[in-house]
Amino acid sequence: MRLIIVSGRSGSGKSTALAVLEDNGYYCIDNLPAGLLPELAERALLHTELLQPLVAVSIDARNLPSQLKRFAELLNDVRARHIQCDVLYLDADEETLLKRFSETRRRHPLTNENRSLAEAIRDESTLLGPIIDLADLKIDTTHLNLYQLRDCLKLRLLHKPEPGTAYLVESFGFKHGMPVDADLVFDVRCLPNPYWMPELRDFSGLDQPVVDYLASQADAQEMYQDILAYLSKWLPRFAASNRAYVTIAIGCTGGHHRSVYLADRLGQALKGSLKNVQVRHRDLSE
Template sequence: MPVSVDDRRATPARDRAKTREVLLVTGMSGAGKTSALKALEDLGYEAVDNLPLSLLGNLVLPSQRSVDAPGFHGALAIGIDIRTRDFGAETFARELGRLRADANLSVKVLFLDCDDDELSRRYVETRHRHPLAVDRPVQDGIAHERQLLAPTRESSDLVIDTTRLPLGDLKRLLEGHFGLGDKPALSVFVTSFAFRQGIPREADLVFDVRFLANPHYDPALRPLTGRDGTVAEFITGDTDFAGFFGNLCRLLGPLLPRYAAEGKSYLTIAIGCTGGRHRSVFVAERLAKWLEEQGIGVHLSHRELDLPAVHRKLDVPAKA
């Protein structure tokens, strides 16, 4: 099972309502921290970027704030990374421990990661310098940064890999995991995909439907998608479809309440086939409909049908 989106310490919704939300956003430079902070701001967070760790307590803990200092009483999203003046893994861990010791705070750490090659491509395309590679190749700076951030990544609550993640899907994941206000105990995102393009890195559960009869080999169905009625009829005509889909629902039925009981607020289910246009699309559509019938909040997407969105680029840091 992919672990690119790794939910380490989920907090039940009933506990979140009693505490103030503080989200520390960190990760690899160029992995999308600024985009994440903007999205969180849209969700109602007060966003602060590049805050020195020495001032973290002053901002978050009322007991450390001077009388005339401005107060932030709502949810906070704070960007901290290697560009922060006094950043260090040990210092970060120490300050994180102080915040988590306060019973009035619900503190989580979001770590944004990305493949080295993709990070390098983003820097080259935007002609920005890596903050740790001022006079060295970008790859050297990335390798050094990954080494420095290893302890921070390990202590984070959620890791999101943005290598092939569209900006819209990043916003969706952030809303699912960190959305404020009343929301269902568990929201589910269902996406179809093509195995030849790689498994979605944000997936929690992956199901392979390549065993079903393939409409691609019917010239009349090839240009269509799993959303079309004739393709749906072709797939449901496979004698193995009904048994498979029934078993899939029976598998998920008892699992979803258990995920919710453990405090998990967001689950991503990926359905894959060869090309990501027919079988996986139809099964994802059918599964999303079944989940809605169970009273579960569902988001639906088809990765290969929305290829232009995949090529939208996340931000990279400003020049050092």
């Protein structure tokens, strides 16, 4: 059995996550009272007609605060049944969440005559603190549209074929914001930039002209070897500490050339020694 617990602040994309999971064969329950989590897991194990049942539940600030405080205990109870359980936490910055509520005109579940929308969004983080601390995978949806979030969820959650640590090597551009959900960040802006060469500007780090150019740069090759040596040594130790997900972010200025080249090359190299290695280029379509 595989159980995915989806949580996050209101407006961060929880409904989208449940829809993606439902479309991919999961039995989904929105707003499950946290106290029912062990009972749901037990019933799914005993009464399902599926050999490998797939269940996803949303647990968020609509729960009673007293039950949210017991989340660690409830999660341990589920995992004691030898169930593969991943906790997904979605979030976005406060300005983005305010904008999303303004656009949809939905009521935040924590607002009332004494609590403004901005206060409700801030208070929600406190209420969900016990879940945030235990999340296996955190995804910042600030810069993701609906389709990008769907693709990200499919890559991170559904392309994990077996238990164990899933590694994501992600390129990004600092001018679009640093990924706050990254575990390791490498800044490669000191490398020669193909952007300043007119004949290379319109290509990406996946295109052969840029690949050839960066492969000929001694600094780029030294950076690649140093990062690969670090990751090859330390990523297995992340896995040994029972980490379900590890994100390695490689950043350049725009996220089109240097970071893309290095992220792709590092990802391919790591696939030779690690399972569940994925590569994503966050800003390549910008």
